[in-house]
Amino acid sequence: MSFIAKPEVSHPGMPKNKLGLTSRDYEGTVSTLCAGCGHDSITAAIIQAVFELNIEPHMLAKMSGIGCSSKTPAYFLNQSHGFNSVHGRMPSVTTGANAANPDLTYIGISGDGDSLSIGVGQFVHAIRRNVNMCYVIENNGVYGLTKGQFSATADIGSKPKKGEPNNQEPIDPVSTALSLGATYIARSFSGDKEQLVPLLKGALMHRGFALLDIISPCVTFNDHEGSTKSYAHTRQFYHHVVDIDFIPPAEEIKAEYAEGETMSIELHGGSTIVLRKVDKDYDLTSRALAFKYLRERFNAGEITTGLLYLDESRAEMHELMGNIETPLSQLPLDQLHPGKEELKKLQSRYR
């Protein structure tokens, strides 16, 4: 951590968004993570994405569990709502919050330990319900807070700083989410904001469960030679499949794309995602093909990144359950609290 706060002073030529805010207005306190942690870069990417989306800070809730990753909501959006929950329980707390107020934008920050070890049960059910949220896994393959033991995403053969290489199968959050029916699935790298920021914007604007698996090297315990989650290893085996550009509602597509190499998909709410296909054979609307492709590339030792699956048609949690659209906080008391008589009637149905 640093002993001084990031100075208030900023570049006089800093751009402002439609709300008149600069990206500095979306910051939090100075990070207490190790210097060089990938998580800090993801924090910066989130700030950039939310700034560019013109989201009012009070209309966003940042949710987390326990771990290095789960500390990071303190480092961005210090004027937003936040809930730092029990280890691995962020998905259910977010589900509850979303049930009560669907108007907020939900961003859940988790790690490979929080989501794929202690919280794996919560993780899969949030996907199953298609909770409308952006779910970020800051994936470094180790338990950083407890001094670097391998986590459930460690690759076979990956070497620790000390001791024996990992020999257990890793859980791949992307394949897991794909099998469970998540509707927006992407993988990226903390060291590649050009790819990451548009993916975050798409995930925040997607209606339904958006999973972002972000390789985020642990500089202290997993950035050495032989590690498969280091900066150097990730850069070496990094492979863009589909990059996206995010176009907000009612804005024209200004960039020039070569004929036949792009595809546009409109999101609920009017924004557009332009898919820039780096690998032309990839079809991100087919689960079966996505599975096959991911497995092949994984076996070839590549780290497949980009927007890997997108389905805008599936209903999200509120639609599935037929819930009222109005947030509970905005319902008049007589609707929110129908009274003793109504309760009696309801109970009598179960007698």
Next chain:
Amino acid sequence: MRPTDTSNPDYFHKVVDCQWGCPAHTDVPAYIRMIAQGQFSDAYMENRNSNVFPGILGRVCDRPCEPACRRRRIEDKPVAICRLKRVAADHRDDISERLPKAPETSNGKKVALIGAGCASLTVANDLAPLGYEVTIFEALQTTGGLMRTNIPQFRLPPKVLDEEIGYILDMNVDLKLNHSVDSLKELLDEDFDAVFVGSGAPRGRNLEIPGRYDSDRIHIGIDWLESVAFEHVKNIGKQVLIIGVGNTAMDCCRTSLRLGADNVKVMARKPRAFFKASAWELEDAEEENVEILVNHSPKEFVIEDGKLVGLKFELMEYNVDENGSIDRGIVTGEEIIPCDDVVLAIGQDNAFPWIERDIGIEFDEWDCPVVDEITMMCGRDGVFFGGDSAFGPKNIIWAVEHGHQAAISMHRYCQGENIEDRLPHGLNLVSQKMGMHEWSFSNDYDGASRRLMPHVDLLERFKKIDIEVELGFTAEQAVQEVERCLNCDIQTVFTADLCIECDACLDICPVNCLTITHNGEESELRTRLQAPAENHEQDLYVSAALPQTGRVMVKDEDLCVHCSLCAERCPTGAWDMQKSTILVPYAGDEASNHQPQSAAGSGT
């Protein structure tokens, strides 16, 4: 772009805007940190090393450092560098033991300096400790030149002058007062090994319009100020017009108020944007209720019964184009403004009636000597110029720098060495890291605004002519003002080999001055940075190719606040904060024939 060559001392020197902007290259951040630590004597000596007259310059320097100050680009008001210099001077202990001294035996070389102003005194300061026998010829009855005759006592008390000039004269300098040199030729025939001309620009410009010679109440500004300084003039009429809006005009109007005038108007031909006076001098004059009228061009003096009663002006209107240049203007009317006295402060010129034109000194079309800008030598070997007499009116700090450079040349000349073969600037870099997150300097940005200089009460200050208006910063003000300094000399130094491109420095930088990107041509690269790099006067610091991706680290030096967060957040130490000391050679370094050493304590 090619990787930045940081071994060239000029690169990091330019980052220290104040020091780069100072003609004498005073190490401003170093002395400000000394003040912060209460080392006033050290701060004074650090100043004296480069600018020779800290007490004087701490009051009346033209302070080119302040417009250059990085703080000004960040929040408008620069650090009060000049007045902090005065803090060092005001609070220093007895420093006599630390002053340079003349050796007991002479080196057998004699130099003559003409004029006892700041340029000559600097030459004496640099050469006397080397054993030169220095003789100063001064036409007036006292030392200081323009500093004493043209700068009013309420801005620069004589005591301050006497003290700092005394430090130099005490080095066995032979001072000949009331001794005007009427012929350079005759002086050259004497037994001097080198001659320095520091006689200033002593002729105030005249205004040749009708009525100019019909009254004795029309004064030439610099001559009039000199008469006031020597108490030949003790009063002036009630209504005074000052013609011109340079710094001399500001001194004239404020002096008039102290000699009995109660209505003083400064008359400007052009709009305010074209005033020559420094902003702070205008402010100080206006605080004393001096009225400044723009767009008035003097046409003729109005004389009634042989008495000056007013001045007729043409009222002007100008067009200013988008580049900010002004046209000649058109006359829209006339106005007579009544007055008892008029003071002309419209500039001054060099005058060398005492230099023969057949002794090998070339004069240009403006009748100024042709002087080499580096060696300060004119066409005749062994004759050097400095201060206003070299290139026309500039300011004290330029005169000091001319003096330093002339002293180097005179030393080399007297020793039979090539005067163009001078020691280059050097550079020292020392890491300031003390621990994981500890630096040897105060790196936390302080958002405090510039402290205001306390002034003597308006009524009180007019009671006598020599009441110094500025009181100097209080201890509390000094403590706050020093923290405003951004320590631009603590450089961000980057080692490309160590970088793992984690982006930590980019993410933490409060002013977005860092970018990792693909290399390109400068003009194109400037458009691809995290924040617009539109100030082309500030360099881009470009690294070698980074190990993992071959991209480059680019730093826009423009707005860096030297908070060291990039270095704190760097996991590999690729960024480090290192104090740069620019090693500026003086005559003494030439004499010992080695690179200058950094001043004691300047690394802290």
